[in-house]
Amino acid sequence: MTKSRTLFPCFIFAILAVTLVGCGRRRELPKTGPPPVTVAPAIKRQVVDFDEYTGHVEAVSSVDVYAKVSGYLDKVAFEDGALVKTGQLLYLIDKRTYQAEYDQAVSEQKLYEAQEKLANVTLARNEKLVGKGAVSQEAFDEAVASAAEATAQVQASQSDIAAKKVNLDYCTINSPIDGRIDRTYVTIGNLIQSGVGNPTLLTTIVSVDPVYIYFDVDELALLKYIEQSVEDKDQRADGSLKERKIPVEISLADGTIYPHLGLVDFGSNEVNAATGTLTVRAVVPNPQGTLRPGLFTRVKVAAGPPYEAVLVPQRAIGANQSNRFVYVMDDKGNAIVKPVTLGSKQGPLQVVKTGLNEGEQVIVNGTLLVRPDKPVKAEHTTMPEPPPIDKNLLRNEDQEKPSADETKAEVEEKPKQS
Template identity: 70%
Template sequence: MKLNVLHPTIALALALLTVTGCGPRRQMPKAEPPDVTVAPAIKRQVVDFSEYTGHIEAVSSVDVYAKVSGYLEKVAFEDGAFVKKGQLLFEIDKRTYQAEYDQAVSQKALYVAKNELAQATLARNKKLVGSGAVSQELFDESVASANEAVAQVNAAVSEIAARKVDLDYCTIYSAIDGRIDRTYVTDGNLIQSGVGAPTLLTTIVSVDPVYAYFDVDELALLNYMRQHQSEVDPNSEVTLRSLKLPVQIFLADGSEYPQLGTIDFGSNQVSAGSGTLTVRAVVPNKNGALRPGLFVRVKVAANAPYEAVLVPESAIGADQSDRYVYVLDKDNKAQRRSVQLGTKHGPLRVIKEGLAAGEKVIVNGLLVVRPDKPVVPTESTMPEPPPINETVLRSVTKNEKPMSGTTPQQPANRPNQPPSPMPQ
């Protein structure tokens, strides 16, 4: 009986399913082409820079020690001040050394008096020895006494000079112009000198100029020498000092130091372990902004200016195989193009291969683009790379100081742009 009751219900459900299944299928909405921004790739003159990590050192550095022992009486400078060569720094209690000097002066006076007596006795005996009034033995004794008196006077003079040196050492002056550190010893302390554990009083470092030391790999070194070979006599030895390569200095916060340095020294051998050569640049530091010990970034022009195709970093995609950009074809479809990247210049990147100047590149909306699919482009323009600083491209000529101005020169094929910092 239950089967007869349920049968009409099952039949109705089957009928509804049949009617629904036979109706028209619902289609998914068609995807609209994504909106993107495109801009033509530009060709500009650029310069590649090699960048190194370096540190600042003072040209001259002096550790101030006392050459005599005694109690410190006076500190005559302010901690961290700039001092001049010959400026008074410390005074040590000189009473003991003054007494020793005065004693040496008195001793000389005594020996001078003895010498005068000995010389007078010798002169008298020299006249009497011929007549027999003075024996030869007595005459010989007077000669020896006169010579001894002269030697005593000379010894007294030397002793006075030695005591004068000790007395002068009680007053300590600056050996160089520079910035002084704090005093490590305060008034009233006993200062020790000599071998063992002498007392370090303070340190002084020169300020202007300073050295920037950094390590250059051997391939870059050979490239620099080859690049500038034409600027020197081909028959002469090529050294880093003779090339006078200008360098740019960047501080730890990324700011550019306003004055250029000049390479003046390279180590006499390349490290076999690291394949690098230690190089030194002289950097003007008139305002004292560069302190010894600072870490800096040093940039050196790696080659001459050249024409390059550039696109923004945002236009470059990457996968496990290569780097690529999307180029817009005549049908507004995105075509994937594998490219070989070069150096970075401001917001732009050099494209060595795979792209020509003037081709429209998708610079915004890269993530929603699919190869060979249409897009809705919005025209835009490429940003400009930073202007080339001409002063870092050439060697500084003989007797010419490193140039402190960084007025950039606009290349011929680049529209006028306001000066901007060099690429970071």
């Protein structure tokens, strides 16, 4: 009982304290002004769209080196992985057997030449005596046949010598092309087999400069290229890609841009129905040997001629599910949402196909604080510039086309000249 009386005043005191606090003055939240943002006028510049593909490097020439005669390997005359020239010595096969066969063929030729000489002398003598009746006609005919047989044996021996000389020369294996050689697959002292059955592969050689880069173009891009080429130059739709002289830019796996441009010189004669792609080849200079067969690369191809486009920074573009938009500040200082249709990326900028006009004040920083149709506190700046157009990546017909401003200037200039 005593304990309950002690706790009751404490409980009453707590209730009074809470009541007094609740009846006090409410705390007011600080008032905030319009969010600070950065705005810049949308710019219009001439840009070019590019398509990118994955490619791989192949050698223009690739040779598997085999021996044409069998024998034991006597010498390897190159360093593994070195650059070799056409005609440079690579291997020597033991030639003693082939040298003996060649010497024997030469000796046989001398024997047949001596027999031919005797047959011709006998024929000449019998030809004089047959008219006098000193030699029978039968003996004369035998002399004629013997002379012809001796001549044929000499000719056969000459052919045999040529064949034996070929085999002897095949003991020396030289490089058939300029290029980089692989390691030797056979070392000195091993037996090398030739022929059709199971010949011994000695090494391989690949050419270095230039190289081919193969990549696959999807059928939609292919149709676009063909349609554009037909419109620009009135070419046949089935014309050779080599005639169109399409330049390409190569970048390596680490992102490094290769310093030399390539040129498309071949396209397959049919589209792969399974993948919907066409295999295309570009030839690329490789004077330093940087590009090795088998390397994967990125291939950049101009998708069309230069055109005028409205550009904004990529960070200024917002997303609402599948839609894209930008915030634009109107004359009253309010942020207005403008849905846009996007095009290609141009460095830090993005092409806006529809929904935005040149000069509109686009909010480029602080978009997370912006509320639609609410005022903003703007700080003005300028748009960055897109990357300059590399004229080397444009086809000849695209380079010759003037821009819209140049065409307009020419039209205005003509009345003055007249």
